[in-house]
Amino acid sequence: MYGIGAVVTAEALAQEATAPVDTAVRGARAGTVGRIALRVLTGIGVLWGAITLSFLGVRLAPGDTVDVLLGEQPRTPEVEAAIRAEWGLDSPAIVQYFRYLWHVAQGDFGRSYVLQRPVAEVIGSQAGPTLALTGAALVVALVFAVVVATTTARRRRARSVANAVELALVSTPAFWLGIVLLSLFSFQLKIFPVAANKGLAALVLPALALGLSLGAVISQVLRDGLERALDEPFAVTVRSWSVSETQLRVRHGLRHAALPAVTLTGWLVGGLLGGAVIIEEVFGRPGLGRVTVEAVLAQDLPVVLAVAILSAFVYVVISTAVDLLYLVLDPRLRRDSAGGGQISGGAS
Known part of the structure; x- marks a missing residue:
């Protein structure tokens, strides 16, 4: 009986000794996952801001989009109305904004005014x-x-x-x-x-x-x-x-x-x-x-918007990669993540 009890006691002590280590490992993993999730959410916010500011910049730019779409064609009320309906320019600005936001989320940047091709195809080429x-x-x-x-x-x-x-x-x-x-x-x-x-x-x-x-x-x-x-x-x-x-x-x-x-x-x-x-x-x-x-130069606004959004996307991807590289270069940051927000102090 004494031998069995000693074995049980030793196992219990071993489990108690390894418990803090396991807790620390789980905490470090949770901190790393939380840090990554925060970066992803921040990146989504940056992209949304870039899309919104780009859209507002286009809306506030001087000139009329219909003039670009018409080119050298004669401008009549009927032709203008048809073009606005075809390109969705007859909708209120807020409707155009949410429609554009939804399309961008699906990877659809619209059509080029000048080239009459999908913007994603123009940019991709x-x-x-x-x-x-x-x-x-x-x-x-x-x-x-x-x-x-x-x-x-x-x-x-x-x-x-x-x-x-x-x-x-x-x-x-x-x-x-x-x-x-x-x-x-x-x-x-x-x-x-x-x-x-x-x-x-x-x-x-x-x-x-x-x-x-x-x-x-x-x-x-x-x-x-x-x-x-x-x-x-x-x-x-x-x-x-x-x-x-x-x-x-x-x-x-x-x-x-x-x-x-x-x-x-x-x-x-x-x-x-x-x-x-x-x-x-x-x-x-x-x-x-x-x-x-x-x-x-041609006021091809969908293409300009897509390039601005692509630049913001590249910045978000790179900044996220740099943040993850931090965790690789300095393992102390993983422990700080588990310790509850001491990253700034440790990194500085």
Whole structure:
């Protein structure tokens, strides 16, 4: 009996010991799920706000939509009434708003006034080149930031040179940098094609023009974080392992220094899509840039609305991905989520 009782008591003690651990794990998971749910709800709110503001902007814009739809056709009351009925412009503004909101929720952005094609088809046919340019520019920015930050942190002369280069890049508009790169490497040195729509060679200069200024901003924040990380106790411990300075910076320091840079990247990447619009015009590339410019000039409002909503959607997706990446880079945030809203304090 004594032996059985001892076994039961040991099992009970083991269960009591593991209970707090299980509770903590469940709490961390619940906190993570709650954080994700909050980000999704926030993203839906941002998209709704973007749709609403875009719709109001179109409604308040000068001019009459019927004039755009008529083109050079003679305007008569009968023709005008028929066009308003066909495009739903004869309904009250509030009815048009909720109808548009419902259609957008189903992925229907209407028809282009000028091209007479579904807007989703127009955007979809041109989104590929723009997304490729945006992705390539992001790669350029991140590579530039990591290389510059890791090679210049806590090195006074290199840091001074990097600061000057970063300031010059940040101060230079992307379209002007694009013109300089195009003039130097295409017209003068003839290394890259002047105007090309396909191939990696046609993507290099636009990606550099769009990504270097972004990389300059990120590298400043990343370098400051890396310099602080190299003074923390973990760096002393890693140095005692006889690892090289490069390994310390790249394998250990960047992980501790990345959080502020990740946040900044999430905020700035949303602007890459808008910058791509201008860069595509400079380099004569196909994509949403040319579509947007032509739509604005022709007052093709459904296309302009769709591009604005797409930009907001990209921003929401990226900001949500950055928030989830935070949880991967810093497991303490998962514990803070379970601890009841101490995330802000822990992250700062």
